[in-house]
Amino acid sequence: LRGLLPGPADGHLRPAFEMRKGIVRWPFLAVGVVSMLFAGIIYAWSILKAPLGDAFGWTASQLAMNFTLTMCFFCIGGVVSGVLTKRTSPKVTVLCAAALSWAGFALTSRLSGQVIMLYITYGVMCGLGIGMAYNAVIASTNAWFPDKKGVCSGALMMGFGASTLVLGNVAGTMIETPAIGWRGTYLILGILIGVVLLVTARVVRLPSPEEAGALPKPKQKKARKSEDSFETRDYTTPEMIQRPSFWRFFLFTIAMAAVGNTVISFAKDLALSVGASAALATTLVGVLSVCNGLGRILCGAIFDALDRRKTMLLSNVLTILAPTVTLGAIGMGSVPLCVAGLCLTGISYGCAPTISSAFVATFYGTKHFAMNFSIANTMLIPASFTATLASALAASTGGYMASVLMLIAFAVVGFVLNLSIKQP
Secondary structure (H helix, E strand, O other): OOOOOOOHHHOOHHHHHHHOOOOOOHHHHHHHHHHHHHHHHHHHHHHHOHHHHHHHOOOHHHHHHHHHHHHHHHHHHHHHHHHHHHHOOHHHHHHHHHHHHHHHHHHHOOOOOOHHHHHHHHHHHHHHHHHHHHHHHHHHHHOOOOOOHHHHHHHHHHHHHHHHHHHHHHHHHHHHOOOOHHHHHHHHHHHHHHHHHHHHHHHOOOOOHHHHHHOOOOOOOOOOOOOOOOOOOOOOHHHHOOOHHHHHHHHHHHHHHHHHHHHHHHHHHHHHHOOOOHHHHHHHHHHHHHHHHHHHHHHHHHHHHOOHHHHHHHHHHHHHHHHHHHHHHHHHOOHHHHHHHHHHHHHHHHHHHHHHHHHHHHHHOOOOHHHHHHHHHHHHHHHHHHHHHHHHHHHHHOOOHHHHHHHHHHHHHHHHHHHHOOOO
């Protein structure tokens, strides 16, 4: 028997036999993908914001500030989720997320004209709730797939990214339906997200120690030389933030994320400005989000085939190319170029979380990864403020040329910072 099957010393015998006893883990992934599909609706802001400006006369800058707040509290929600899940369980975290998300959308449907209330209900409550659900679902689902982290993360991210294309188009249709309108749309979305997250809370959990031991282990990769072959150790979060390499990387990711974050906030208006139809503009917002999810999968595959350094350089070049193509679309009024620019933007934006995860694990170890990664992800907070600045520029200049030029400048600065990152 020992000659036919790997022995205990290989670490494969126990998982092989115990997995035959029937540990069922794929339903966790299926539920996770569905929950991410509904949670990702916050990225459809360029669709959901349209009726609010008409109803209350809010400016583009005021509406952009709401998206900025949403992204800020999305990041904060991730940190809160990490702490709460550690002290309680993923179920408690997702239940809290369901209550916050439902209440946020429901209260947004009752707005009466004060923009500060929009910031509280959608920006703070929805952003916080979705951020908590995002972190808890991804962390708990990935725990069931130590051997298929790429497949698991890719499926979850594609669900999150596809939300704008699927639910965004549905929401756009409901908004234009007189019997429903924007108030009914927000209320229905709140109920749907609340129900889906409640069901998720009933299912989601971490594997027990016995189940974790029975799960198949990831295959060991052959060591290879790369620019990441330096000697590393596990850094605590205070130690990490004292390293110059961390702050160079943090500024680099701000510059990278600023491009995608900003374009997402005005994607529909940008498409309309170059001559796209209203239906196509709405669809392009969804396509951008799908490309965001696709970028995460492609970036992970490139990282596996090459290494962190080459992956970072390639994604940075893509981030420079995306707004450059978009600038050409604006200059020539070309819808095809606009489509290409938005797709490239989505793919480049999707590279950011994959690179961030790989960088933190490679440079600062895995022992304190959860908290270190949460801190690294707060780069979305300063990056999200570029959406407000870009909208102000667009309003003052009467077009998106200056805003996109600003994004190209950010991407070039990010490239310089990228080259300066050598070792921990």
